[in-house]
Amino acid sequence: MIALSLGPARVQSVIKEALARGADRGIHLEDPAFDKLDAFGIASVIADAAKAEGFDLLLTGLQSDDFGFAQTGVISAELLGLPHATIVMDVELKDGTLRVKRELESGFFQWVGMPLPAVLTIQSGVNTLRYATLKGIITAKKKEIKKLNAAALSIDQSLLSPRMEFCRVYLPVKNKQTQFIQGTPAEIAVKLLDKLKNEARVF
Amino acid sequence: MANGILVFIEHVDGKINRATYEAIRAAQLIGAEIGQEISAVLFGQGIGDAAAEIATKKIKTIFTVESQWLKTYTADGYTHAFRQVIEQLRPDLLLMAHTYQVRDFAPKLAASFKQMLIGDNIGYKLENGRPVFTRQVFQGKLSADVIPLGEPPHFVSFQIGSFRGDECEAGKAEIKALSVNLDPDLVRQLPEERFKEAKAAVDLTQAPLIVSVGRGIKEQQNIEIVQKLARALGAEIAASRPICDNEWLPMDRQIGSSGQTVAPKLYLAVGISGAIQHLVGMKGARTIVAINKDPEAPIFEIADYGIVGDLFEIVPALTTEAEKMNKQ
Numbered sequence: 001m002i003a004l005s006l007g008p009a010r011v012q013s014v015i016k017e018a019l020a021r022g023a024d025r026g027i028h029l030e031d032p033a034f035d036k037l038d039a040f041g042i043a044s045v046i047a048d049a050a051k052a053e054g055f056d057l058l059l060t061g062l063q064s065d066d067f068g069f070a071q072t073g074v075i076s077a078e079l080l081g082l083p084h085a086t087i088v089m090d091v092e093l094k095d096g097t098l099r100v101k102r103e104l105e106s107g108f109f110q111w112v113g114m115p116l117p118a119v120l121t122i123q124s125g126v127n128t129l130r131y132a133t134l135k136g137i138i139t140a141k142k143k144e145i146k147k148l149n150a151a152a153l154s155i156d157q158s159l160l161s162p163r164m165e166f167c168r169v170y171l172p173v174k175n176k177q178t179q180f181i182q183g184t185p186a187e188i189a190v191k192l193l194d195k196l197k198n199e200a201r202v203f
Numbered sequence: 204m205a206n207g208i209l210v211f212i213e214h215v216d217g218k219i220n221r222a223t224y225e226a227i228r229a230a231q232l233i234g235a236e237i238g239q240e241i242s243a244v245l246f247g248q249g250i251g252d253a254a255a256e257i258a259t260k261k262i263k264t265i266f267t268v269e270s271q272w273l274k275t276y277t278a279d280g281y282t283h284a285f286r287q288v289i290e291q292l293r294p295d296l297l298l299m300a301h302t303y304q305v306r307d308f309a310p311k312l313a314a315s316f317k318q319m320l321i322g323d324n325i326g327y328k329l330e331n332g333r334p335v336f337t338r339q340v341f342q343g344k345l346s347a348d349v350i351p352l353g354e355p356p357h358f359v360s361f362q363i364g365s366f367r368g369d370e371c372e373a374g375k376a377e378i379k380a381l382s383v384n385l386d387p388d389l390v391r392q393l394p395e396e397r398f399k400e401a402k403a404a405v406d407l408t409q410a411p412l413i414v415s416v417g418r419g420i421k422e423q424q425n426i427e428i429v430q431k432l433a434r435a436l437g438a439e440i441a442a443s444r445p446i447c448d449n450e451w452l453p454m455d456r457q458i459g460s461s462g463q464t465v466a467p468k469l470y471l472a473v474g475i476s477g478a479i480q481h482l483v484g485m486k487g488a489r490t491i492v493a494i495n496k497d498p499e500a501p502i503f504e505i506a507d508y509g510i511v512g513d514l515f516e517i518v519p520a521l522t523t524e525a526e527k528m529n530k531q
Binding site: 038039040043065066067068069070071074075077078079083084085086087102103104105108109110111112113114115159161162163164165166167168169170171172173178179180181185186188189190192193195196197198200201202203 | 220277278279282302303304306307308310311313314315317318319320321322323330335338339340341344345346347348349350351352353364367369391392393394395396397398399400411412468469489490492503504506507508509510511512516517519520521523524525528
């Protein structure tokens with residue numbers, strides 16, 4: 001199991017954490033050229049590094065907490081020419097084929113089969129991370145973390161040019177204006193349900 | 204003249220995903236502003252009725268792509284078919300609702316054109332004659348205005364609820380079949396039947412509707428009137444900390460910094476004043492309703508709809524009305 005991350009020096013602590021919890025070795029992708037990548041650029045670098053390693057399964061999260069593109073895994077799959085599934089809740093391996101449980105909308109789920117190698121994006125909260133034992137923490141110190149920069153990867157520079165531009169970032173415009181509903185209790189009930197249905201469309 | 208806006212129509216066995224109408228509405232608004240024609244595309248097998256339904260909206264042409272390999276959605280099947288449609292029609296802009304299905308295949312489709320999806324937008328504005336898209340970053344703490352770069356096609360999706368699907372302009376679209384070449388070997392996913400499963404523990408994070416009760420309920424026996432309202436609305440019941448501390452409701456119903464964090468479509472707060480410890484657990488809800496006798500209660504600062512009054516009168520009235528609505 002390889003723990004791979006792209007980012008500045010601080011992501012090393014996450015890789016070390018993964019090593020302490022059982023990953024065999026780490027790869028840290030770091031370069032000033034990677035600093036402002038969008039999802040396409042990040043996926044291009046990750047796909048390139050992963051390809052060089054060779055693997056059966058590439059696992060990613062669903063979505064980041066910062067820009068929340070929610071695409072790194074899927075774009076990587078396309079660039080690597082591999083099948084993928086998103087929002088995966090469960091994984092089974094049978095006779096060298098993968099069977100994964102996907103979460104769909106409105107409370108539905110679906111099992112989907114696919115050949116290996118494959119790329120899966122995993123839903124949060126579906127597994128509990130094992131504890132890092134003292135032994136794990138000690139052995140982690142001896143495990144390798146390979147550092148790769150843009151020069152070390154054979155990546156096509158055109159893949160790193162931006163696909164989107166941030167024009168501006170700002171505090172969300174507060175458009176919540178509380179509408180106070182008045183009348184008798186019965187009138188309020190009618191008005192509120194009408195607004196919830198036709199204005200807020202929650203039903 | 205550019206080649207217009209193409210809207211993706213999502214359906215399961217011909218039943219159109221409601222969010223699709225929001226994407227159509229977004230396309231109608233943007234199309235009118237930038238002077239581009241709108242067409243739509245749907246994939247599947249036996250999708251004539253679904254196409255006819257969409258054709259009642261103001262759209263120039265509905266393109267249908269039928270194949271046995273598109274009967275059930277797969278990321279590979281849809282991407283290969285959609286890619287060929289884009290190559291044939293050469294649209295400038297692809298608009299989609301940001302559904303689970305779109306999240307599954309659209310980044311792959313865009314990447315096959317060496318583009319990325321400008322995903323999960325909550326709106327747009329027009330600047331220098333072109334649309335600039337607004338998306339939330341850092342988990343909604345900030346907003347960002349973004350534009351797609353590079354040669355079209357550009358791929359854009361809108362968060363559910365960003366546009367009003369019921370405001371789609373009506374019209375009469377022509378329906379045209381498009382053919383694509385689908386090599387079944389390229390479809391690597393084998394989907395099984397969709398299913399639902401009974402939920403074991405209470406997972407309020409997945410509940411679309413939540414009715415939550417606070418200290419204003421006064422006594423344990425009064426909880427029942429809120430439970431009745433929750434049932435009538437088809438909502439889960441939840442509570443603020445004092446209610447759970449008193450064991451009037453179990454701990455797994457607690458919302459807030461020491462309980463669960465939820466972001467349902469509707470959060471109806473009954474007799475909850477809105478201490479910050481509670482607000483952090485629910486302020487992400489799409490629509491917040493507050494019923495409280497104190498007009499100064501902080502809960503009203505984040506509420507979309509506020510009712511200042513006696514919950515013991517208002518909650519039963521709401522229950523009666525909700526039951527009436529269910530019968531209709």
